[in-house]
Amino acid sequence: MANAKLWGLKKSPWVFHVAAASCNNCDIEILDVLTPRWDVERFGIVLVGSPRHADALLVTGVLNRKSLSRVLRVYEQTPKPCLVIGVGTCTCDNHMFAPSYNVVGPYDKHIPMDVYIPGCPPKPEAIISGVVKALKRL
């Protein structure tokens, strides 16, 4: 029974896209992944409109004082179990924004992260491989 449920979770990860003040390039790459060219619906990955439906949160951008509370709120609104996947170098180590007074990241100080996908922005192939790694860890 537990195996069957795990299989369901692995075969149908629905993602919600949390754009927490990124420079927008990572967001555009995420949208690229969802286009027919990469066709992630083959793996059951669907973009959903509400965090209540989501199994994985794709967070992008550098965490700052304004976006922190929003990201935490979206995380709390998501039914568990859920994965948190950081897309872009910004989510890993604050990237070039690290010296800024406004930055409170990186993310793992605040919420449990599952996978980081480095790159500025990461290629669509890298994003898919990151999501696959996150699913393997389940």
Place this chain on the structure above:
Amino acid sequence: MSVVRVLFSYLIFPGFVFTAVIGLFLTWIDRKVTARIHWRVGPPWYQPYADFLKLLLKETIIPEGSSKILFLLGPVLGLVAMTILAVMLFSMNMNPSGTFVGDLIVIVYLLALPPLGLMIGGSASKNPLASVGVSREMTQYFAYELPFLIAIATIILKAGGSIRFGDIILAQQANGPFLYSISGVIGAIVILLSTQAKLGFVPFDIPEAEQEIMAGVYIEYSGVALAMYRVVRGMMLFILPLFLISVLWGGFGDWWAILKFLLIVVLIILIKNTNPRIRIDQSLRFFWLGIGVLSIIGLVLAVYGL
């Protein structure tokens, strides 16, 4: 009929389990055909079942301050209505002269229950986007129900004034399906387009428009409740074409029915994939002034026996 048989017919075949399994499979056909139209590969055949299993495993969140009973009543209402409808349709088609009393009025009421459940659940979820969705759903319901009811009246006229479901099927077996006449074709067009709206498919997916109001009425649903909604959607995709076949295309007593059924489903999916979403006022105008007038013409033609 013994109690066991009644229970079997409601729970297993052709009731809940059978309809749900076939319905989920049809949602896969829908997604696969959509993917092929996009020139993609599309999901594997077990995708809807995996989605369903996963949703059962997830936590079900009930929004703070909302009525728990009303919130969960939404999906349950649709599920119950669709199960009863499936049993009715099958038993009437297998045995049209049977004593089982089921008429078109009951079916129209049962078809109204899923959108009603959606409205109740959506307004209980205390979310502004959900209430926008509910108001759109309500407007849309009044839009498509009028031509749908006129089409039903056409069918009743053609069946010689009987509202018994069995009589309608028997009349078609005696004199050929109603579809093979002008008013029958008009009735089929009207019912097909209302089916599209009842299913909430593009171009009539205004209540749940993902890009503007983020899934609308479904926005607060998660876990088991969302899984139930998806099953209801699948069951409707199974039952509404069957309803169309039974009232206009001679019932589904023979094997040809499978071909007719697939034809209608593929037609629905093609309409879904070749049209953009319209606005709610456009939908109302389309259903009342366009399709509504067409259905009245059909009714008048039926009076003259065409």
